[in-house]
Amino acid sequence: MTPRRSIFYAVIVLAMLAASFLAQKPPLLGNVEFSRAVFDRNDHLLRLTLSGDEKYRLYTPLTDISPRLKEAVLLKEDQYFYYHPGVNPAALARAFFNTYVMRNRTIGGSTITMQIARIEYNINSHSIIGKLWQIARALQIEVHYSKDEIFEAYLNRVSYGYNIEGVGAASYIYFHTNPHELTLPEAVTLAVVPQSPYRRRLSSTHPTNEHLLHARNELFGRWLEQHPDDITQKPFFELPLMVGSVADLPHEAPHLTHYLLAHDRGKQQITASIDLDTQQLLESILKHYVADRQDAGITNASALLVDTRNMQAIASIGSADFANHLIHGQVDGTRAKRSPGSTLKPFIYALALDQGLIHPLSILGDTPVNFGSYTPDNFDHDFRGPLSARDALRMSRNIPAIKLAAQLHSPDLYDFLREAGITGLRDRKDYGLSLVLGGAEVTERELAGLYAMLANDGVMQPVAFELNDSEVSPGKQLLSPEASFMALDMLADAPKPYTREKDRVVYWKTGTSNGFRDAWTAGVFGHYALVVWVGNFGGEDNPALVGLRTAAPLFFALADAANAKAPNHELIAQKPAHLRIRKIDVCTTTGDLTTEDCPSHDSVWFIPGVSPIQNHDIYRRVLVDMHTGKRACHEQDGVTTYRTFEVWPSDLQQALERAGIHKAALPVWDDGCIDAERQATNDGEHPVIMSPQAGVQYHAHVKDLGEAISFSASADGDVRALHWFLDNEYLGSSAPGKSLLWKAQPGHYAVRVVDDQGRADATSMIVTAIQ
DSSP, X not given: OXXXXXXXXXXXXXXXXXXXXXXXXXXXXXXXXXXXXXXXXXXXXEEEOOOTTSOEEOOOOGGGSOHHHHHHHHHHHOTTTTTSSSOOHXXXXXXXXXXXXXXXXXXXXXXXXXXHHHHHHTOOTTSHHHHHHHHHHXXXXXXHSOHHHHHHHHHHHOBOSTTEESHHHHHHHHHSSOGGGOOHHHHHHHHHSTTXXXXXXXXXXXXXXXXXXXXXXXXXXXXXXXXXXXXXXXXXXXXXXXXXOGGGOOOOXXXXXXXXXXXXXXXXXXXXXXXXXXXXXXXXXXXXXXXHTGGGTOOEEEEEEXXXXXXXXXXXXXXXXTTOGGGTTTSOTTTSOBOOGGGGHHHHHHHHHHTTSOOTTOEEEEOOOOBTTBXXXXXXXXXXXXXXXXXHXXXXXXXXXXXXXXXXXXXXXXXXXHHXXXXXXXXXXXXXXXXXXXXXXXXXXXXXXXXXXXXXXXXXXXXXXBOOSSOOOOOEEOSOHHHHHHHHHHHTTSOOTTOSOTTSXXXXXXXXXXXXXXXXEEEEETTEEEEEEEEOTTOOOOTTOOIIIIIHHXXXXXXXXXXXXXXXXXXXXXXXXXXXXXXXXXXXXXXXXXXXXXXXXXXXXXXXXXXXXXXXXXXXXXXXXXXXXXXXXXXXXXXXXXXXXXXXOHHHHHHHHHTTOOXXXXXXXXXXXXXXXXXXXXXXXXXXXXXXOTTOEEEXXXXXXXXXXXXXXXXXXXXXXXXXXXXXXXXXXXXXXXXXXXXXXXXXXXXXXXXXXXXXXXXXXXXXXXX
């Protein structure tokens, strides 16, 4: 083979190797580990983490980088970047001449593409062999990537001193700003650091770095040659250079950012739904509120503010002080399961409104009751007698809520909470009716979702903590729009003693957990839902932890601040025009249709075809003998007259008497009236069995069948005696509101009570044997 042919084949082989080399697509940023960042809804940085290799390196698309910075970098590093093939022969020749002929400097002349090749492949470019390898890799990169992709990779990988890489991290760390919003002095400063990251590095302790300032001013001079109008920026270059450091990186909304980083592990950049300004304002109020009450043993609180229109959290405060280990500050109170106390009561009333059990002015009995071994009590250990449903909810009376909950069906409160997505619910039998008073634990997030549901026409949606482009879930319809509005409207009557804005409508409810471990206030105002919890994460009881006294003042302080920050308008009051509800007049004493005997009446919302509306039987016109005062059977001119009496069932009558309210009793019948005549004129109510309760499990110990079960009933005001039957066997009699005790025995029984007027009620009972 001739030498010429050998050279030809050698050239062919080298060409094939070069082609094969160039055909291999090299990585650009695919193998790079970046920091993870969390921003608020307005692009304010909340948190920046270290990358896996302990760098602050925030991926930033080229389009999100300031045009000034990009132009300044090209002016400093590679003016002809968009025109050369990855290598600038003139720059290389000049660098070679200066280095090896003039002996003035080390090898230079690297293009941006060559620099990204050096960084990506960790090439030592200070030798000729290294430089040649750098050139080869640069050509390979240029074959497979666009100029913008290469420039973007460079701006994300270049060093800015310490462990900071890329313009994204450098912008936030040094200048506390988005890389798209850099000023000209900031952009020119960042453009000159990468040539000598150690000598020119930015330092908050040495802002007058001479090497940095000299290089920056020199580049600004070159900038003015191309942008002479920017001479107006010169005074800003003469100001002291103010820079931050890694120690200044924000750690805002720490509970939420920890949650989002753990929840969205695959995302490098997360946009939280919160507004940083509102978050910081509410955090400051909450922290000072807790600090002012430390003498009362109050050490912690949390709060969640949600925009009901899109279910996005605007502020999420997990504790009073994230850094305080003494109060378990790193626990996220918005996600902690706690007993909600009475904050679930509005949903009992909403369900009852939907199921036609009540309207807002229906009369409920706040009287003693027992359900097997469960004997509930009110917070103040007292009973108020007859109350409207609205007053019972507003005053947070336990007994009316429990009685109402016992009547719910399809769904009851347990089914409702399960459908609402409340997590961690145990088996139904573990709660019974104690669920009404906070027997099941909920999170602040879940409670906020429930209250927002009332504002959103009964549609339940989860609270969102992250902004994204995905469609909002349509949610689940758990209540009718009518019942949702009416339940909120009932809450609007609660007085607001803690707010500066007395005229603003707030629909709110307090709650106190059993044992005084949790104080709550939750509510809706404008387009916000707000939930506040006050307590101690250690679970210590404290008599000061009462919802009305402890959580409500903080609730209204936060509500006032949120409204001042972003004023919003009353939305709930506008709903009736679009709902299938109307108002009717009812007697305020009875909750039924008003009559001429009723001393006062009021208008109330009701749902046609659903809400219970009937004629009342409380005010009764009775024929009375004017001489004897007894109840007469026949009208006689000059002898008898009609008088109106207020007649309550026996349990309510006794509660009124305990409260010092005495109602005139119905007169006894005249001796001349026979039973038939009495029956013909009697329009009273039949008795209602209070105990035993249908559906309640009763037990009898095998070794001791002497356990007593209470038989009691509420009766009409004219009843003096009640007679009890068990499977048609007569057990005995009791006075209305009093108990007859029966020694329990296992079995299925029919229970019947008959009053002395012949009116009756019946129920069933199951008694099971236990060891």
